[in-house]
Amino acid sequence: MIRRLMLVACFGAASLSAQLQLYWVQGNYEAPLSQQYGFGTCAVCNSVDVQFRLKNTGANPTPLTILSVDSPFSIVNAPQLPQSVPVNGAVDFTVRFAPTQPVSSSATLVADGVSLELIGTGRPGSTISVSDGGGGAAALAGGAAIDFGSVVRGATVARQVAITNPAQAAIQHVAVSGNPAFQIKAGPLPLSLPATIEVDFSPTSDGSLAGVLEIDNCAIPLTGVGLDPAFPQPAIEVDIASAASSEQGSLKVNLPAAAQSSGTGQVQIEFHPSSPNFNADNGIVFLSTGTQSAAFTVNPGDTAGHFGNDDSVAFQTGTTAGDLVFTLQLGQITATKTLTIAPSIVGVDSSQAQRTSAGLDLVIDAFDNTRSASTMTFTFFDQSGATLTPGAITVNSLAAFQQYFYASNEGGVFALHAFFPVTGNPAQVATVKVQIVNSAGTASTAKLPFTTP
Amino acid sequence: MHRAFVTLAFCGICAIAQPKFGAPLIGVARDGQKQIRLVDGVAGNFVLRGAIGGKALNWAFAGRGLVKMDRELLVVGPTGAVMRRRGAPSGDAVLSPEAAFFPATGVLWQIGADKDRTVKVTPEVVAGTVMALGPLDAGSVPMAVCRGDQLWLLVVNVTTGAIRRELSVGGAIGDMACRPAGVASLVVTSDRLLLATAQELLVQTTGGSEHRIPISGNPAARPEIHRTGEQWIEVESPGSMALMVRLTAESEKLYRLPASGARP
Numbered sequence: 001m002i003r004r005l006m007l008v009a010c011f012g013a014a015s016l017s018a019q020l021q022l023y024w025v026q027g028n029y030e031a032p033l034s035q036q037y038g039f040g041t042c043a044v045c046n047s048v049d050v051q052f053r054l055k056n057t058g059a060n061p062t063p064l065t066i067l068s069v070d071s072p073f074s075i076v077n078a079p080q081l082p083q084s085v086p087v088n089g090a091v092d093f094t095v096r097f098a099p100t101q102p103v104s105s106s107a108t109l110v111a112d113g114v115s116l117e118l119i120g121t122g123r124p125g126s127t128i129s130v131s132d133g134g135g136g137a138a139a140l141a142g143g144a145a146i147d148f149g150s151v152v153r154g155a156t157v158a159r160q161v162a163i164t165n166p167a168q169a170a171i172q173h174v175a176v177s178g179n180p181a182f183q184i185k186a187g188p189l190p191l192s193l194p195a196t197i198e199v200d201f202s203p204t205s206d207g208s209l210a211g212v213l214e215i216d217n218c219a220i221p222l223t224g225v226g227l228d229p230a231f232p233q234p235a236i237e238v239d240i241a242s243a244a245s246s247e248q249g250s251l252k253v254n255l256p257a258a259a260q261s262s263g264t265g266q267v268q269i270e271f272h273p274s275s276p277n278f279n280a281d282n283g284i285v286f287l288s289t290g291t292q293s294a295a296f297t298v299n300p301g302d303t304a305g306h307f308g309n310d311d312s313v314a315f316q317t318g319t320t321a322g323d324l325v326f327t328l329q330l331g332q333i334t335a336t337k338t339l340t341i342a343p344s345i346v347g348v349d350s351s352q353a354q355r356t357s358a359g360l361d362l363v364i365d366a367f368d369n370t371r372s373a374s375t376m377t378f379t380f381f382d383q384s385g386a387t388l389t390p391g392a393i394t395v396n397s398l399a400a401f402q403q404y405f406y407a408s409n410e411g412g413v414f415a416l417h418a419f420f421p422v423t424g425n426p427a428q429v430a431t432v433k434v435q436i437v438n439s440a441g442t443a444s445t446a447k448l449p450f451t452t453p
Numbered sequence: 454m455h456r457a458f459v460t461l462a463f464c465g466i467c468a469i470a471q472p473k474f475g476a477p478l479i480g481v482a483r484d485g486q487k488q489i490r491l492v493d494g495v496a497g498n499f500v501l502r503g504a505i506g507g508k509a510l511n512w513a514f515a516g517r518g519l520v521k522m523d524r525e526l527l528v529v530g531p532t533g534a535v536m537r538r539r540g541a542p543s544g545d546a547v548l549s550p551e552a553a554f555f556p557a558t559g560v561l562w563q564i565g566a567d568k569d570r571t572v573k574v575t576p577e578v579v580a581g582t583v584m585a586l587g588p589l590d591a592g593s594v595p596m597a598v599c600r601g602d603q604l605w606l607l608v609v610n611v612t613t614g615a616i617r618r619e620l621s622v623g624g625a626i627g628d629m630a631c632r633p634a635g636v637a638s639l640v641v642t643s644d645r646l647l648l649a650t651a652q653e654l655l656v657q658t659t660g661g662s663e664h665r666i667p668i669s670g671n672p673a674a675r676p677e678i679h680r681t682g683e684q685w686i687e688v689e690s691p692g693s694m695a696l697m698v699r700l701t702a703e704s705e706k707l708y709r710l711p712a713s714g715a716r717p
Contacts, residue, residue, distance in 0.1 A: 246497040248708060283498040287694060290501065290712035314694070314709050319498050349477070349495035350684065365477035367495055376472065397472055404474035410493055410500045415477035 019058025020085065020114050025051040025092065036117045039073075039097040043125030046218050047098035047143040049076065054093075054111055056085040063112060064091060070107040072099050073118050074143075098143025099123075126165040126193075126218055133160050140220065146213065148201035148224035153261070156202040157224070163215060164194040171195065171216055178211030180204075182222045203227075206261075228261030231298065234305070236267070236326050236337035239312070245319045245341055245369040245412065246349070248287070250312040253305030253328055259298045265305060265330035268293045269315065273322035274343060278371060281411035284318035298330065305330075317341055319367035319411035343370045346436040346443035353432055353448040359421040360429055360450060367412040371405045372439040374398040378418070379433045381447060388429065427452070478533055480682025481505075481514045482697070483689065484713040489520050491533040492681070496699055496706070501713050505535060513548040513680040515588070519564060521546045526553055528564055539569070549586035549641075550680060552594050552611065556583055563589065563611045572614040581605065584630065587641035593617055595641050599631035606641075622646065625665075626657045638677045640686050642700065649676040649688060654698065656705060666705055668696060 023030040024037060030053055042048045056062050065082040069075060079091045099105060099122025106119040130146050131137035137160070140146065151157045163171065170190035174197060176182045181204060186197040203209055203226025211222035232255045240249025251267060269292040271284050286294040294313045296305035307313040317324060321343040328335040348366045355361075362378075376395050380388040404414060422429070431447035479492045479499065488504035489512055511521040520527040526541040547554040553562045554574070563570040580600055587595030589611065596607045604622040609615070621627065626648045630637045638649040648655040651674045654666040669676060669690050676690040681697065687710065688696040695710040 246495050248497050282500050283494060285711050287709045287711045316498055316711065319495070347495070365495055367498070395472065397474075400472065400474055408476065410476055411498065413477055413494050413498065413500075415475045416472050417475070418472040 019056050019060065019062040020064070020112055021055050021057045022109075022111070022114050022116050023053040023055060023090075025053045033116055036119065039118065039120035041121045041123045042097055042099050043218055044099050044102055044122050044127070046125065047096050048120070049094050049096050051092060051094050052109075052116075053090050054085065054114070055090045056087055059087060061086050061089075065112055067093065067109075067111045069095060069109040069118060072105050072122070073097050073107045073109070073120070096143060098141070100141050124165070124167045126163050126168065126171075126215060128215075128218075128220065129162045129164075131160045131162070133158055137162055145221035145223045146199065148222070150225040150227050151201055151203050152227045152229050153203050153206065154229065156200050158198050158200050160196055161199055161213065161220075162194065162196045168193055173214060173216050175214045176211050176222065177214065178222065179209040181209050181224065181226065182211035182213075184213070228263070231255065231259055231261070231263065231330050231333055232257040233333060234265075234328055234330055234335050236328050236335055238326065238337055238339055240317070240339070243317075243339055243341060244344060245317055245321070246283075246347060246367055247317045248314055249317065249339075250314045251286075251326060252312045253296055253298075253330070255298070255303045255305075257303070258300075259302045260300055262297070262299045263331055264295055264297050265328060266293055266295050267313065268327045268329075270325045270327060271318070271320070271322055272325060273320050274370070278320055278322075279405070280409045281318040281320040282409050283316055283411045283413070284320075284324065285316060287314040287316060319369050319413050320371070321369040341369065343440045345441040346373055346438055348434075348436075348443060348445050351434075351445065351448050353450045355426040355429070355450050355452045357426075359419055360426055360432070362416075362418045362420070362432060362434070362448070364416040364418075364434060364445070366414060366416065366436070366443075368401070368405075368414065368436075368438050369412045370439045371401070371412050373401045373414075373436055375437045376416075376418075377435040377437075378420075379435075380429050381431045381433070382428055383430045385430075385447075392435075426450070476500075478531075478682075479697075480685050481512060481518060481520070481529060481533060482681050482687045482695065482710060483509055483512065483679070484695075486713065488713075490713060492697075492710070497708055499697065499708070499710055501711060502533075504713075505529075510545045511548050511679070513550045513586075515550040515680055515683045518550040518680075519548050519553055521548060521553065526562070526564075547583050547586055549588055549594065551589040552586050554583050554586055554596070561594070561609065561611065561614065563594070570611060572611060574609055574614045578609075578614065578616055579607070582631075584637065585639040585641045588643050590643070597622075597630070597639050597641050597646070602631045603627065604630040604639075622657075624657050624661075624663050626655050626663075629655065640678050640680050642680070644702075645700070647678060647686060647698075649678040651675065654678070654688065654705070666698070666707060668707070669693060 022033045039048050061084045064085050074096050076094045076096045097120040102122045102124040104121045109116040128140040129137040148157045170192045174186050176184045183200045201224040206226045206228045209224050213220040235254050237252040296307045304311050321341050324339040326337045346368045350365045352363045377392045379392045431449050433447050434445045436443050476493045481489050482492050484490050487508045489509045490504050491502040493500045507522050509520050518529045527535050528537040530536040542555050561572050561574050581598040585597040593608045596609050598605045604627045607619045608617040626646050640647045644659050646657045651672050652669045654668050657663050674690045679687050681687040684700050686698045697708045697710045699706045
C-alpha cells in the first residue's frame with residue numbers, strides 16, 4: 001500500500017515537471033527546444049547572450065524551483081526562485097556564453113523537469129589582462145568586467161589593460177562608450193600587438209557607473225562607483241547669553257571648508273542631569289521641532305548647515321542643572337559640544353500677591369534647577385515698611401518640594417501657592433518678601449506688593 | 454492698635470500657612486496644527502502640554518479665557534481645563550479673555566463664571582469693523598474699531614450695549630491698524646495696545662509712549678497676535694516659529710515657543 005502511494009507521488013511529481021517546455025525567443029518569435037541549442041562561435045574575450053523561455057503547457061500551475069547552467073555559460077537575469085508558473089504562463093531568462101578558452105564547450109541547462117544541452121565554441125581572440133599599474137596583471141575572464149572600485153568624485157583611478165593576440169598583429173579599433181567618467185589613453189591606431197592601453201575612471205557623480213571598452217569586436221564592461229567627497233570635520237557652535245537654566249540659545253553647525261557634496265545630518269541633545277535620580281526635563285528641546293533632535297542639510301559650497309531656511313537652530317536649556325551634550329552626525333562624522341548648566345539658587349519668574357477677605361494669597365512661579373528647595377521664609381511688612389512681628393515665618397517644605405518634583409516631568413519649574421489666613425484687616429499688610437533655600441544658596445524676592453482685586 | 458491686631462493675627466496663623474505646589478501655567482497657545490495647548494513653565498522655558506483638541510479659530514486667555522472653535526465657544530478656567538462649551542455662530546469671533554463679539558450678529562457675550570450675558574451692539578453704534586476687545590473693567594469692555602482708516606477705542610457698556618465713551622487712537626498704531634481695514638492683528642490690554650505688522654510689533658502704552666519690536670524678516674508676513682496669558686501674547690506668523698512676548702510693566706521681551714513636538 002505504501003509502495004503504491006509512493007509510486008503515485010512519483011507520477012504526480014513527474015507530471016508536474018513535464019508541464020514546463022523550453023523555447024528560444026527572438027523578439028515576438030519563439031521556437032520550442034528539445035535537446036540541444038548551439039551558441040555558435042564567440043571570441044574568447046567576448047560573450048553571446050540568448051533569450052530563452054520556460055512555458056507551462058500543462059493544465060495546472062507548476063513550481064519552478066531550479067534553473068542552472070555551468071560555466072562558460074551563465075544565466076544573467078535569473079528569475080526569482082522558487083515560483084509558481086501559472087497555466088500558459090512563461091518565465092523568460094537570458095543565457096550568456098562567454099568562452100575563456102578557444103575550445104568547444106558544452107553544459108546542461110536544467111530546470112524543473114526539463115533540460116537542454118548548450119554548446120558553443122570559443123575562437124581565438126585577444127587575451128586581456130588588467131593591472132592597477134603596480135604590477136601583477138590579472139587575466140580577465142571572458143565576459144568579466146574591469147572594475148575600478150569606489151572612487152571619490154574628482155579623483156582618478158587608472159587601469160592598465162594589456163592586450164595580446166598571437167593571431168593578430170594590430171588592433172584596428174579601441175574606444176570607450178557609456179558613462180563619460182571612463183576615458184581611454186591609447187596610442188594611434190592601428191595599435192600593434194602586444195599593446196597596453198590605460199583606462200581612467202574619473203567620476204563626476206555618485207553611485208554606480210558603467211561603460212564599455214571596445215577592442216575591435218571585443219566589448220569589455222567597465223564598472224565603478226562614484227563617491228561623494230567626505231565632509232570637512234564639522235564643529236558645533238553654541239550661542240547663548242548665559243549658560244544657565246531657563247535660557248534660549250541657538251546652535252550652528254560650522255564647516256571649516258566649503259562642502260563638496262550634499263547631505264543631511266542631525267543634531268541631538270542628550271541631557272545628563274546633575275543627579276541621576278532626577279526625572280526627565282521636558283523643557284530641554286530644540287524649539288523648531290519640540291524634541292531633542294533636529295535635522296540639517298549641507299549643500300556643495302556650504303560652510304554651515306541649514307536648519308530649514310535658517311543657519312541655526314534654537315533650543316532652550318530647561319530648568320535642571322547638568323550637562324547638555326549636543327551631538328552632531330553628518331555622514332560618518334560626529335562632533336559633540338557640552339553646555340554645562342551649573343546649579344543655581346531658585347529663580348523667581350513671576351509673582352502675584354493678593355489680599356482676599358479671608359487673608360493673603362501668594363502665588364510664585366519659579367524654578368529650582370537643583371530640585372533641592374527646602375525652607376521658605378515669608379516676611380511681611382506694613383505700609384511704612386516696618387516688619388510685622390513675629391518677623392520671618394519659616395516653613396520647611398523639603399518634603400513637599402520633593403514630592404512635587406518626584407511627580408513632575410517639567411524640570412525644576414514650580415508654582416507655589418501659599419495662603420495666610422488673617423483675622424484682622426489684611427489691608428494693613430503692604431508687602432511680603434520671600435526667601436527660598438536650596439543647595440546652591442538662598443534666593444530672595446523683592447518686596448512683593450499686595451493688591452486687592 | 455491696628456498694627457498690633459494684625460501682628461497677633463499672624464502669630465496665630467503662621468503654623469497653618471501650608472503651601473501647595475503645581476506646574477506653573479503660563480497660558481494657552483495655538484500650535485502648528487491650530488490646536489490650543491496649555492503652556493507650562495517660566496520665561497525662556499516653555500513646556501507644551503496636551504491639546505484641548507479641535508481646530509481653534511481664535512482664543513484669548515489671561516488667567517481664564519475663551520477659545521472659538523467653528524461652532525463652539527469654550528470657556529477655559531484658571532488651570533487650563535475647559536469649564537464649559539456653548540454653541541456659537543459659525544466662523545471667527547473677536548475675543549477677549551472674558552468676552553466675545555460676533556460681527557455677523559453684532560452680539561457681545563460677556564462670559565461669567567456660571568452665567569453668560571449677551572447684549573446687542575448695533576452696527577450704528579459700532580460704525581466700523583471691530584478689531585479687538587480689551588479686558589472687562591467695571592462693567593465695560595474696550596472695543597477697538599476701524600472706522601475708515603482710523604482706529605477708535607470704544608468703551609461699551611456690557612449691560613446695555615451703549616457706548617460710554619470713545620476716542621480716536623493716535624500714533625503709529627492709530628495710523629496703521631486700519632490700512633487696509635480688517636487685516637491687522639491687534640491686542641488690547643489694560644495698559645497698552647499691541648499691533649502686529651509684517652515685520653514689527655508696535656506697542657503703545659496708555660501713557661502715550663510708543664516703541665517697535667522686530668518680529669520677522671519677511672516683509673510679506675501677515676502675523677497674528679493673541680492674548681495668551683496674564684503677561685503673555687503669542688505672535689503667529691505662517692512659515693515661522695511662534696513667538697511669545699512677555700509684557701511687564703517696564704518692557705516687552707521676546708521668546709520663541711517650541712513646536713508641539715512629539716509630546717502628548
